[in-house]
Amino acid sequence: MDNEYIKKAIECIIFISDKPVTVDDLLHVFNQFKRAELMNLLSELHDKWNEMSRGIELVEVSGGFQFRTVSEFSEVLTNYNKEIKKFRLSKAALEVAAIIAYKQPVTRVEIEEIRGVDSSGVLGYLLNRRLIEITGRKEVIGRPFIYGTSLDFLETFGLRSLKDLPDLKEIKEFEDSFNGFNMNLQKL
Amino acid sequence: MDNEYIKKAIECIIFISDKPVTVDDLLHVFNQFKRAELMNLLSELHDKWNEMSRGIELVEVSGGFQFRTVSEFSEVLTNYNKEIKKFRLSKAALEVAAIIAYKQPVTRVEIEEIRGVDSSGVLGYLLNRRLIEITGRKEVIGRPFIYGTSLDFLETFGLRSLKDLPDLKEIKEFEDSFNGFNMNLQKL
């Protein structure tokens, strides 16, 4: 089996998979290869698709690779298929997701201290959407759950890993950012 | 909008559709085009993908166009699917695992009383996956096996110990996110 053949096989796997495909996933089927070799092949495949520049692109996300439509066609696609599964999260859900993303592992009480409001309903909603996970318990009185973001969170927000999260902004940058917040929400 | 752009947009539409996409489908969104023009573009796109010769191909099937994996990779894909399934569980398996986790030590009959359905197949499956173990026999008539969770169970579900399992009160706290799911969607 030459490398071109393997690369095409990897393409197929990525195409049929419902989650981003990781090197570990590939190692299960291509066990004659070393991890580094597979990583090389993936990287070559990634370059190849960039170079082809089609309507579909090969994207590195959530620790793996996934085929996605190029964002400039989003409008055409939502027009074409009105029933398409649309991303919809409320302001509250986004706030809680952001707090968890930056502060994880974090408890419900800690989230509520920051927001100043009860957040249990939103937590249940985010758990159901699989954007967050219960990652354990905090060893304090009552042993509350601690929450973290899931792989689906990274996938949804197009992040390769949590390292891709932008730094929390410093306080002096606030003034500009106040405006435009509501505008951005409308976009959702 | 030039033809290359339209062709990529068509690619995206075919990609996101779960059925073959017909010229008629496309006419709904690209109504500035004549049918013959769209057919030309589709044919060009078809040629393009043939020429690229990737692991994914654009095929004409039942009056429309669809992306498919090239048939020579079917074996790789079957292997891959088998591997991936090893890391996931069916709803039935999760139910039995949950009952054993909470009620252990527990017999098959007791599990079936709770679930209301035959569970012997699922038990065999979970034993095979080493998520549960036979921990002994119950000293009643017939001395049935009693089941408990294994160390693999804890690892798979991200628990450090069985004490980390949520208690009924904690499950109840999430009640709203199960039942009022649609209602919450509006609110959130």
Add this chain to the structure above:
Amino acid sequence: MDDTCLVKLDLFEGPLDLLLHLIKKNEVDIYDIPIAIISKQYLEYIGLMKVLNFEVAGNYLVIAAELGKIKSKMLLPKSEYEDEEEEDPRDELVQRLIEYQRYKEAVKGLIDNEILGRDVFLSGNRNGNEKTQELELIKPDLWSLIEAFHSIIERRKAELNADISFEAESISLEDKMAQLKDYMVQKRIVHFFDMFENHYTKFEFIITFLALLELVKNRVLKVLQNEPYNYIEIIYLGEDQLG
């Protein structure tokens, strides 16, 4: 207050969100909040929520009380010990607001990404078409276990309710009347509520009540209440007088 305030009311995510909105609207410095003005407006909003019958959550009132406390502290004369760094009574609240605002900012950063289902989309036939919901394979984690447990409880609840009502509905009015008559032959006099002692479902309640009415109509039983609000007694009169 103008109309836009009305529209926005239910858009606030809580008291801190409302405060941030007021600070922004008044274009004041977050490090030097004019507490008197802001708390006045804050209370106006809460008042408006009440007028509009919005449920004003307790946490709004907590912050209202906090604002009142800060306001009164700021009216106190400055401490004479000038060398000691005087703590601004607003500090704690300001820190909270800034912390909260940081995460609101973070949301902005998140939604600027290429979001799945908004900007970019996945293949429609990723799973093949033959798979049904039931056969869907789930990634095992703690939440999947909670979900599974919950779904058993829900399913069993529905099944058990169905069982009970099925059994209950199998009894006819005639049978229930006969049952009730036998019961009364033995007891002679019972309190009204005792008759319903062992009846769990709504259907059983109704059928028993109907049987009672029929037997009273047929003068087998008599309903007696000596004084208003006193016990209602059911008395056995004897064999069916009409039959």
